[in-house]
Amino acid sequence: MTPFGEKSCGNVTRATGSVNEVPPSEAAHKSGNRHLMKAVAVVAVMTLIGRILGLIRDIVSAKSFGTNWQYDAFLYAFMLPNLFRRIVGEGGLTSAFIPVYNEIREKQSHAEAFRFANITISFLSLALFAFILVAEGVLNILLKIGFHSQTVMLTLELSRVLFPYLWFLSLYALGMGILNSHRHFLAPAMGPAILDLVWIGAVLWVPSWMGHDYLAKISWLSYVILLGGFLHVAVELPPLRKIGFKFQWIWNTGYEGLKKTWTLLLPVVLSFAIVQINITVDMTLGMALGPGANSSLWYGNRLMQFPLGVFALAMGTALLPMLAQQIARGEKDASRKTLSFALRSIFFIIIPSSVGLIVLREPIIRMLFERGEFNAISTARSSAVLLGYTIGLFAFAGQKIMNSGYYAAQDSRTPMRTSIIALLSNIVLNLILMVPFREAGLAVATSIAGIIQFGQLIYFYPKKVGEFPFREVGASFLRILIASLVMGVIGHYSLGLLQYELPGQSTKMRLLQVLGSITIATVAYLAICLLCRVPEAKEAWEWFRKKRKPAANPIDVENLMDGA
Numbered sequence: 309m310t311p312f313g314e315k316s317c318g319n320v321t322r323a324t325g326s327v328n329e330v331p332p333s334e335a336a337h338k339s340g341n342r343h344l345m346k347a348v349a350v351v352a353v354m355t356l357i358g359r360i361l362g363l364i365r366d367i368v369s370a371k372s373f374g375t376n377w378q379y380d381a382f383l384y385a386f387m388l389p390n391l392f393r394r395i396v397g398e399g400g401l402t403s404a405f406i407p408v409y410n411e412i413r414e415k416q417s418h419a420e421a422f423r424f425a426n427i428t429i430s431f432l433s434l435a436l437f438a439f440i441l442v443a444e445g446v447l448n449i450l451l452k453i454g455f456h457s458q459t460v461m462l463t464l465e466l467s468r469v470l471f472p473y474l475w476f477l478s479l480y481a482l483g484m485g486i487l488n489s490h491r492h493f494l495a496p497a498m499g500p501a502i503l504d505l506v507w508i509g510a511v512l513w514v515p516s517w518m519g520h521d522y523l524a525k526i527s528w529l530s531y532v533i534l535l536g537g538f539l540h541v542a543v544e545l546p547p548l549r550k551i552g553f554k555f556q557w558i559w560n561t562g563y564e565g566l567k568k569t570w571t572l573l574l575p576v577v578l579s580f581a582i583v584q585i586n587i588t589v590d591m592t593l594g595m596a597l598g599p600g601a602n603s604s605l606w607y608g609n610r611l612m613q614f615p616l617g618v619f620a621l622a623m624g625t626a627l628l629p630m631l632a633q634q635i636a637r638g639e640k641d642a643s644r645k646t647l648s649f650a651l652r653s654i655f656f657i658i659i660p661s662s663v664g665l666i667v668l669r670e671p672i673i674r675m676l677f678e679r680g681e682f683n684a685i686s687t688a689r690s691s692a693v694l695l696g697y698t699i700g701l702f703a704f705a706g707q708k709i710m711n712s713g714y715y716a717a718q719d720s721r722t723p724m725r726t727s728i729i730a731l732l733s734n735i736v737l738n739l740i741l742m743v744p745f746r747e748a749g750l751a752v753a754t755s756i757a758g759i760i761q762f763g764q765l766i767y768f769y770p771k772k773v774g775e776f777p778f779r780e781v782g783a784s785f786l787r788i789l790i791a792s793l794v795m796g797v798i799g800h801y802s803l804g805l806l807q808y809e810l811p812g813q814s815t816k817m818r819l820l821q822v823l824g825s826i827t828i829a830t831v832a833y834l835a836i837c838l839l840c841r842v843p844e845a846k847e848a849w850e851w852f853r854k855k856r857k858p859a860a861n862p863i864d865v866e867n868l869m870d871g872a
Contacts, residue, residue: 361504385466404572476537608693648777692748700755799829
């Protein structure tokens with residue numbers, strides 16, 4: 309893989325007839341993989357920063373607001389735009405927009421693609437503005453009617469403040485689609501991190517004229533979040549200008565590309581809505597199980613989501629525009645190789661992460677959470693949930709990659725149908741497994757439903773999109789799984805050894821024990837993969853080795869930063 313700062317070999321003229329000459333198709337594929345991994349690295353790093361900032365945000369918010377009713381009202385009011393952020397940020401709007409944008413750019417021109425983008429922005433801006441006006445009117449009517457509950461009244465008031473956040477998020481998502489299509493990933497990936505920083509700042513610093521009671525601080529936080537939405541859009545403006553894009557009001561509801569985007573968008577939104585329904589069903593059944601069930605589901609899910617959010621989401625975000633361009637150009641073989649590379653790369657990270665979480669689940673949860681009200685029973689329950697979720701982690705990651713393949717081919721209906729089947733499967737399995745295994749049964753049901761959906765996406769791919777690389781992906785999966793299982797055994801025994809050599813139950817000792825065993829297991833996994841000549845390990849090692857070399861010239865570094 310191309311190291312950071314080193315120009316891809318795609319633009320280098322080669323002498324013909326050389327014995328060691330790389331075939332053009334293979335060279336192009338390797339160049340594409342390098343671009344993909346650069347994009348994944350940018351998105352993954354920013355996602356990781358966002359996860360860390362999100363943790364800090366929760367810590368400072370808990371310290372300032374605790375669990376009082378004012379903060380409950382704020383969280384309810386923020387839930388709707390935040391839900392919209394999940395749908396948009398994880399691929400809803402961009403998954404429908406990017407394939408059409410790239411198709412117009414490849415088959416017509418950059419100028420026409422920019423025109424299509426402005427038509428889409430104009431239509432969406434006006435439609436959302438009208439929707440927000442209606443929502444504000446309904447909220448005003450509800451506030452005039454009045455409710456006895458203070459929490460409900462404050463929720464309505466804060467919702468009235470936060471509803472315009474939807475408008476900023478929509479513009480941000482379309483800007484992200486344009487920039488990602490031009491291989492600019494850094495600015496769009498900064499959005500969530502900027503929101504967390506603004507949130508943290510609003511909690512830590514409240515102007516004296518706002519007062520210092522809970523209600524004033526909550527209102528201040530709501531208004532500052534609107535500023536965070538504006539900054540989402542503002543951070544994308546410089547790179548958009550750099551690629552030559554300018555915002556223009558163009559009203560053309562009959563434009564063919566707009567119709568095609570809308571057709572693709574509805575099934576995509578339904579697919580993401582089904583995921584949220586799945587979560588709602590799990591949480592509702594968790595409430596029926598009694599106290600502690602939903603908390604255990606929350607802690608287990610948060611830990612499972614960490615590798616999923618950092619690596620799988622980053623790969624899916626970077627993969628979609630590349631696949632869309634290849635499919636638009638009719639490059640079937642290149643798109644197959646790109647999909648194969650993405651799946652094999654994500655399995656190389658996710659499968660050992662899954663095994664590590666399963667083997668070290670209790671020590672990790674004990675190290676992070678077991679203090680105060682979170683006791684040994686809480687650790688046991690959360691560990692069982694984490695085990696249930698982690699079983700399906702590879703499938704959750706694979707879904708994000710496979711969905712990108714379907715969306716790139718402008719097929720959003722197949723992912724929607726598989727999501728519906730997964731939802732129904734999850735409900736049935738929940739009702740069966742929750743009785744003997746309680747909240748852990750809900751987690752296992754979610755994993756099984758995820759595996760069922762992943763299997764469907766693979767099964768239908770050759771019929772709906774193109775050839776699926778069964779042999780190479782399957783062989784890679786088995787090699788990585790075997791290496792990960794060996795790693796898991798080493799991690800288990802190294803933890804026992806460290807607990808014997810470094811005894812103690814303090815946070816510091818637990819940290820040394822867990823991080824020490826993770827380090828030993830990781831080194832063992834990489835060594836096993838290199839010895840067994842796992843291709844993904846070799847590519848990662850070559851990329852790391854070349855990355856340490858200085859850039860060939862300053863222009864290369866500048867080009868790389870432009871691409872980010």
